[in-house]
Amino acid sequence: MRSLEELKAIKEKAEKTISVRENTGASTITVAMGTCGISNGAREVLTAVIEELNTRGLANIHVTQTGCPGLCHKEPIVTVTVPGKNPYMYGKVTPENVKKIIVQHIVNNQPVTEWLVNLEE
């Protein structure tokens, strides 16, 4: 180890790996994985979420699953929760528009209104 900078660089890189385990007020992307969701392609959506986060190297974002929220006709459903804000629920999500949701909502903090199921702020 030659310098503090070197140690910091290792830390930054490694922090991303273990951020899943830290309760640091991270944003959460929840994919509904009830029977209805899965049969409508929720699995592919989930995979796309992980791929996108991976490509962009986004850390401190939790990806979780939940059961059917009751809006079966809107499946696959993805909910994005940014700490301190109301959760936004997206309906009829496809692997393609998941990428846009991540870029616009998570990175630029602008919810994609056109696919929202709930609109109350």
Place this chain on the structure above:
Amino acid sequence: MEFYRSHVLVCAGTGCTSSDSQLVRRELLKQLAEKGLDKEIKVVETGCFGFCNLGPIMVVYPEGTFYCQVKTQDVNEIVEEHFIKGRPVQRLLYHEPDKETRTLEFDNIEFFRHQKRVALANCGHINPEVIEEYIARDGYFALAKVLHEMTPQEVIDVIKKSGLRGRGGGGFPTGVKWEFASKSQGDQKYVVCNADEGDPGAFMDRSVLEGDPHAVLEAMAIAGYAIGANQGYIYVRAEYPIAVERLQTAIKQARELGLLGKNIFSKGFDFDIDIRLGAGAFVCGEETALLTSIEGRRGEPRPRPPFPAVAGLWGKPTIINNVETFANVPPIIRNGWEWFASMGTEKSKGTKVFALAGKINNTGLIEVPMGTTLRTIIYDIGGGIPKGKKFKAAQTGGPSGGCIPAELLDIEIDYDNLTAIGSMMGSGGLIVMDEDNCMVDIARFFLEFTQDESCGKCPPCRIGTKRMLEILTKITEGKGTPEDLTNLETLAKTIKNASLCGLGQTAPNPVLSTLRYFRHEYEAHIYDKKCPAGVCQALLTYKILAEKCRGCGLCARNCPTNAISGKVKEPYVIDVEKCIKCGACLEKCKFAAVIKE
């Protein structure tokens, strides 16, 4: 850098490993791969979570779902339900002892809620075999800080002001010890980590070494900088194979990254660490015996002074600290002495790790602020005494310690309070006893241990503990006389005053403290020839209660000495002359008609 949506932490400490956590982990990896989830879900091996009686333990993040006693046949359900459908498997969640509900998150479990983790902060959270995970949790930043910003004297001052005291049992102020060594003259100095944990029931050092080995390495390097040493030794017992393996891995990784070795952080500071294996002799935990053992000789203590800080390993100034003491050092440097000194009591700062064992629902490892009451530890964290039995005593400090009776349950645990009541902190073993434990028998057990482990160098310890053990055995066999109590006390005082090392000096403690709080039990054995707790076989008689006996004859059929006779459907009788008190009849009787008294 791969992103995983979920991390599954599987405990790989000794406790969980012995209940097959490795098989569970392998099954999990296999099934995740089969389902194509291995790129989404990462399986991480960690150190001990502390909840050892519920192993194997598995925690799923980001939710923090806490699964216990996971078997290989449960893996399929976890994968199908939790990882594919996002529904936690209810039946594997933790169940509080006296409540109906199951607890989903790790942080909400009573056992963890009352704890404050400093030395164990990383145990159960990081993979101890990946140095980057330690660095991600600010690992090696304390070493960077001392090398960049502090003089050796400043480091010593911070440790002194923090109030950290030796966690191995002595409770000597760590900073003061470092200062002695730093002021000692010598061309070569050493830093030694005492990882020769030998107290019956204690396993906190093993857990730190297994769960967070880098914390110890980092602290040793800091100590080396503070006193001017460039070589460290970790003396660890060979009975801790997982700890030894993780330490070896950790040292190798630290050397590869240049965190051990030459010119660390380009600051001209060299420090390296080697491991020395002990053969598991209790006396080798005593610092002078430990040093002798590292030097390659028979591990026997020598008189102090000179203290190791003046003349230690090969006659050079040496500091010896226990594993848990070291584990506290990096957080103190990172967070400041004020942070550490804000926890605990006036004279005992910080937290203490305890190994809970014996008659307690939650056996395992806990860390609480100094000054936490015994009641909180036993009832809130430990979940109380199993089967609704009554608490009788807590034994702290291992063979050198003493018993705390029920009337002192509200005592705030710190070094001085424990000493004041005739016990001691020791390394932090805490063995809980209920109404079924005989205190004379407990004293005999600990004496047997020290007698066995006495190195034999000095007569008070070698012969004195032998004589004490003989008297105790005599009492438990019902052959005790009133003079025995006087003799025990005289022997105890002599051994305390005349023994060479700390082990001999403290060996009589279990006897003295049980005599202090449970003298009536000794007297019952001697005068009434009774064992009130029903433990000492020689003093028990087995009887069949005629009104409860249905005359089934099961007891008679199971009696190995044909001591039970009777007719079917009539009450049976035990012949006390023939009875060998094996208890087979009591165990077999379906009507609770057999009693011992």
